[in-house]
Amino acid sequence: MQWEQLWLNYKKNLDYVDKDFFAVIHQKIEGKLIDSGVRELTKVAEEMFGINTKVKTSIWEEQGDVLQRRCDVISPEEQRIVLQLTDDLSLGEEGYEITIEENQLIINAPSAKGILYGAFHIIRQANQGKPLMDLPRRNIPRNNYRMMNHWDDFGGNIERGYSGKSFFFKDREVLMSERLIDYARLMASIGINQVVLNNVNTREGASELITKKYLPKLRGVADIFEEYGIQLFLSINYAASMDVGGLETADPLDEDVVTWWQKRAKEIYQYLPHFGGFLVKADSEGRPGPFTYGRDHSEGANMIARALKPYGGVVIWRCFVYNCRQDWRDTTTDRARAAYDNFMPLDGMFDDNVILQIKNGPVDFQVREPVSPLFGGLRDTNQILEVQIAQEYTGQQIDLCYLLPMWKEVLDFRTYCQEEEDTVADIVSGRTFGSLKCGMAAVANTGDDPNWTGHDLAAANLYGFGRLAWDTTLSSEDIAREWARQTYHLEGRLEDTLLEMLMGSWNTYENYTSPLGIGWMVNIGHHYGPNVDGYEYDVWGTYHRANHLEIGVDRTSKGTGQTQQYQLPNSALYEEIETCPQELLLFFHRVPYSYRLKSGKTLLQHIYDTHFQGVEEVEEMIRKWESLKEAVDPVVYQRVKERFERQLENSKNWRDVINTYFYRKTMIPDEKGRPIHG
Ligand code: GCW
Numbered sequence: 001m002q003w004e005q006l007w008l009n010y011k012k013n014l015d016y017v018d019k020d021f022f023a024v025i026h027q028k029i030e031g032k033l034i035d036s037g038v039r040e041l042t043k044v045a046e047e048m049f050g051i052n053t054k055v056k057t058s059i060w061e062e063q064g065d066v067l068q069r070r071c072d073v074i075s076p077e078e079q080r081i082v083l084q085l086t087d088d089l090s091l092g093e094e095g096y097e098i099t100i101e102e103n104q105l106i107i108n109a110p111s112a113k114g115i116l117y118g119a120f121h122i123i124r125q126a127n128q129g130k131p132l133m134d135l136p137r138r139n140i141p142r143n144n145y146r147m148m149n150h151w152d153d154f155g156g157n158i159e160r161g162y163s164g165k166s167f168f169f170k171d172r173e174v175l176m177s178e179r180l181i182d183y184a185r186l187m188a189s190i191g192i193n194q195v196v197l198n199n200v201n202t203r204e205g206a207s208e209l210i211t212k213k214y215l216p217k218l219r220g221v222a223d224i225f226e227e228y229g230i231q232l233f234l235s236i237n238y239a240a241s242m243d244v245g246g247l248e249t250a251d252p253l254d255e256d257v258v259t260w261w262q263k264r265a266k267e268i269y270q271y272l273p274h275f276g277g278f279l280v281k282a283d284s285e286g287r288p289g290p291f292t293y294g295r296d297h298s299e300g301a302n303m304i305a306r307a308l309k310p311y312g313g314v315v316i317w318r319c320f321v322y323n324c325r326q327d328w329r330d331t332t333t334d335r336a337r338a339a340y341d342n343f344m345p346l347d348g349m350f351d352d353n354v355i356l357q358i359k360n361g362p363v364d365f366q367v368r369e370p371v372s373p374l375f376g377g378l379r380d381t382n383q384i385l386e387v388q389i390a391q392e393y394t395g396q397q398i399d400l401c402y403l404l405p406m407w408k409e410v411l412d413f414r415t416y417c418q419e420e421e422d423t424v425a426d427i428v429s430g431r432t433f434g435s436l437k438c439g440m441a442a443v444a445n446t447g448d449d450p451n452w453t454g455h456d457l458a459a460a461n462l463y464g465f466g467r468l469a470w471d472t473t474l475s476s477e478d479i480a481r482e483w484a485r486q487t488y489h490l491e492g493r494l495e496d497t498l499l500e501m502l503m504g505s506w507n508t509y510e511n512y513t514s515p516l517g518i519g520w521m522v523n524i525g526h527h528y529g530p531n532v533d534g535y536e537y538d539v540w541g542t543y544h545r546a547n548h549l550e551i552g553v554d555r556t557s558k559g560t561g562q563t564q565q566y567q568l569p570n571s572a573l574y575e576e577i578e579t580c581p582q583e584l585l586l587f588f589h590r591v592p593y594s595y596r597l598k599s600g601k602t603l604l605q606h607i608y609d610t611h612f613q614g615v616e617e618v619e620e621m622i623r624k625w626e627s628l629k630e631a632v633d634p635v636v637y638q639r640v641k642e643r644f645e646r647q648l649e650n651s652k653n654w655r656d657v658i659n660t661y662f663y664r665k666t667m668i669p670d671e672k673g674r675p676i677h678g
Contacts, residue, residue: 003179003450006186006459007486010047010127018132019049021105024080026056032227033112034083037119040185041081044123056080079103081122083115094193094229095140098122098132105132113193113229117141120189128485139471142429145355145384145439146469147194147233148187149279150446154206159199160390162397163447163454168197172205174217180224183446188228190466195225196233196441200281200318207237207244210264215271222272231276233316238280238300239288240264251293252303261307269311277313278304279357284321297321297342298349305354314353314437316384319343319374320364326541334553334560335541336362336587340373344565348380355382355437360410362562363542365393366519367401367510370574370584373565375424376415382437385410385428389461390445393519394509396528397445397454399647400621401509402502404464404476411472416567425472440469455643456636459487460502477503494631497624504617510583512614512651514658515607517587518544518552521658529650530657544586548665550593551603552586563588593666607662608670611655618644618651 013019022045025038038055045051056072074080086108091097096109096118107118121139125132151159152166167179187195197218198206208214222232237243239250241260251257268275282300283289290300297317305315322338339362350356356378361369365388375383387407388394394401411425418432426432428439442465446452453459463483467474480502484495513530514521520542523531535542544551555562556575563574573579574588582597593604601609622644629637660677663669670676 003182003448003452005182006452007127007463007483008123008182008186008189009487010044011489012050013048013126013129014050016049016126016129018105018126019045019051020079021081021103021132022049022051022053022126024054024056024074024078026058026074026080026082026104028058028082028084029112029115030057030059031112033116033229036185036188036227037083037116040123040189041119044126048126077103080105081119082106083119084108085112085115086110091138092140094144095138096121097138098135099137100133116188116229117191120191123189124482124486128482141191141470142425142472143439143469144430144436145194145441146192146466147196147384147439147441148192148444149196149200149235149386149441150444151199151201151390152197153199153201154204154209158447159201160388160392160443161445161447162390163445163452163458164449165447167446167448168221174209174214174221176217176220179448180221184225184228184230186452186462187230187466190463191470192466193229194231194233194276196235196279196316197221198235200235200279201285201287202235202237206235207240209234210236210240210268211244212267212271215268219271222274226274231274232272233276233279236278236280236304237288238282238290249293250288250290252290252295252299253293258303258307261304265307265311265313269313275311275313277308277315277353279316279318280304281318281320284318285324289321296346296349298346298354301354302349302351305351309351309353314355316355316357316441317350318386319356319358319372323541325539327539328537328543331545332560333541334555334562336553336555336562337560337565338362338541340377340565343374343381344377346381347378350381352382353437355384357384357386357441359386359388360407362565363519366517367394367506367513368517368583368587369519370517370566370587371410371413371415371424373562375413375427376417376422376567377565379417379433382435383428384439384441385424386441386443387465388443389465390443391458391461392443392527393522394506395647395650397458398528398643399509399650400455400457400501400505400643401461402457402464402476402480402505403461404468404479405503405506407465407468408476411468414570416570429472440465442469451636451639456640457502459483488632488636490628490631494628497627501621501624505621508614508617508621508651510614511610511617512654512658514544515586515610516582516603517584519587520544530654532657532661545590546661546665548667550590552588552590554590555588559590593662593668604662604666604668605671608659608672608674608676611659612674615648615651615655618648622648 042053045053058071060067096114099106109115152168154172156165156170241247241250241257245260283291301317319339321342322335358374362372421431460483464479467479521532523529524534595603663676
């Protein structure tokens with residue numbers, strides 16, 4: 001096999017207490033999604049328990065005007081899994097309930113999709129060796145939108161991809177491979193229900209994906225996805241009316257442009273009747289958008305959304321809009337303000353089938369940022385939270401960085417937009433403002449490497465995103481444990497060791513890279529490794545403005561005023577250096593190196609200490625991995641070990657470059673006299 005099975009890696013477990021349920025599947029409903037569920041359960045039965053499952057049906061069928069029950073014989077003694085529809089609509093379109101009645105384990109759901117998710121839940125439980133009795137009875141996803149965004153280019157490269165090439169596209173063709181099926185299985189097993197196949201930067205002819213030339217091929221992909229409850233979405237070029245349609249404009253108020261999109265939508269839905277809609281990056285990093293025509297983003301988004309509306313499609317419109325041709329000498333323009341400044345005035349102006357997709361932080365997927373102030377600001381707009389599983393700024397799947405603790409902090413962040421139910425999780429789950437079109441999206445980290453994610457342990461982020469998008473109340477530790485157990489089947493203490501490695505890794509990465517929320521300090525273009533002034537005199541609006549006395553951008557009301565984009569009390573907390581959370585100190589404040597932190601250390605000494613500590617923590621992680629040598633597959637062991645060797649190099653590099661930079665600026669030595677290069 002050219003690729004592995006990740007957490008769907010079923011290991012023989014003949015002692016499993018509930019294995020006998022897998023002897024028989026009794027399906028009381030039919031359909032593509034049910035077939036997938038049955039296929040998956042029978043695979044588990046065979047691979048885990050050596051059981052050859054008998055599949056029995058009892059299904060109501062119309063024969064003429066009469067409903068007839070087609071029924072296989074099932075003896076009452078047989079232990080079995082029953083798949084059946086329920087009229088309990090409180091479970092929603094995707095929820096399910098699992099009950100045990102004597103020797104039947106029943107998955108009840110109002111839809112086939114719910115039954116499929118229930119089947120995967122049983123599998124997750126069994127694959128962890130946990131009894132099925134312990135299953136929570138009812139399970140309803142917290143978010144309606146649980147999306148993967150792939151930045152796969154039409155030529156086959158992946159933007160910010162660290163795991164090989166695309167398995168969706170090659171040389172401007174849509175690929176159809178067996179791997180697509182396994183991809184869909186993996187995604188469905190963690191509850192992902194929507195996938196955007198192509199990069200938001202629609203280059204290499206990808207604008208044409210929405211034309212007849214490619215729609216038949218995409219139909220094949222959509223069919224595979226639909227068998228696993230996944231809806232297909234595409235990224236579009238905002239100016240496709242020009243690029244593909246040959247019109248002279250993409251002005252959203254131009255009649256010809258409106259008609260062009262209507263025709264496009266009609267044709268797309270002829271080929272893809274269940275198509276989800278478009279993801280759009282407009283007026284962002286050189287992409288075309290409505291600004292060219294003096295129109296705002298609601299005019300652009302609504303025009304396209306209206307074309308999709310008759311077919312139930314949506315437009316997901318990204319808020320990553322900022323000036324990327326900034327002059328570093330200009331200290332008044334602040335990139336961190338941009339998304340809020342651009343979109344807040346439009347709150348309430350988007351059609352109901354437009355959803356704004358907002359990156360977790362105000363800048364761009366740094367190792368540490370505050371939460372975007374659009375969360376808690378926007379009240380009358382559908383919203384999706386965007387996070388990046390691909391580790392563009394967090395180690396590129398060379399360095400270990402388990403991101404769930406970061407995402408949890410974002411989701412649990414209280415915005416104070418109202419007295420209760422005001423967290424980011426509340427907002428994107430629709431509890432705060434009652435929206436149904438909202439949820440979570442993530443930039444995926446998959447590619448055609450045999451292990452899918454480059455670094456084997458980076459699969460925990462992929463797995464974890466899906467589980468968290470389904471249930472935002474799960475802890476990052478529980479998710480890590482679920483993933484580890486299903487993937488590696490380690491015994492007690494060994495599993496704990498792996499857990500410790502994962503749980504501390506984000507902190508460690510933060511320790512040896514850019515300090516206290518300042519961000520960037522990375523090499524230009526590819527963004528791996530340290531380069532403190534790499535972006536300092538560039539156009540991207542990402543400056544730390546360090547001199548020999550102080551560092552940071554003043555974002556308080558005396559500076560760029562970005563702190564005031566938050567609701568009280570957050571705005572007040574961020575405004576004052578004494579109350580600003582330490583990890584965000586340099587995001588919001590300009591601080592002298594001699595400033596004393598709560599720990600009593602100076603800022604400079606804190607920078608030195610964390611950087612020495614970061615490297616020591618990497619060394620410790622490596623020792624932990626080595627202690628697992630006998631317990632994990634040798635191929636996996638070696639692959640991860642090689643990554644760790646590169647991580648160690650990288651962390652030393654960061655430590656030395658950062659420490660030397662600040663030592664040279666200040667000429668103040670490390671209090672502990674450790675080596676810093678003068
Ligand atoms: O983080 C930046 C990346 C770009 C990316 C952009 C975005 C797809 O460096 O590669 O483009 O964000 O989110 O649109």
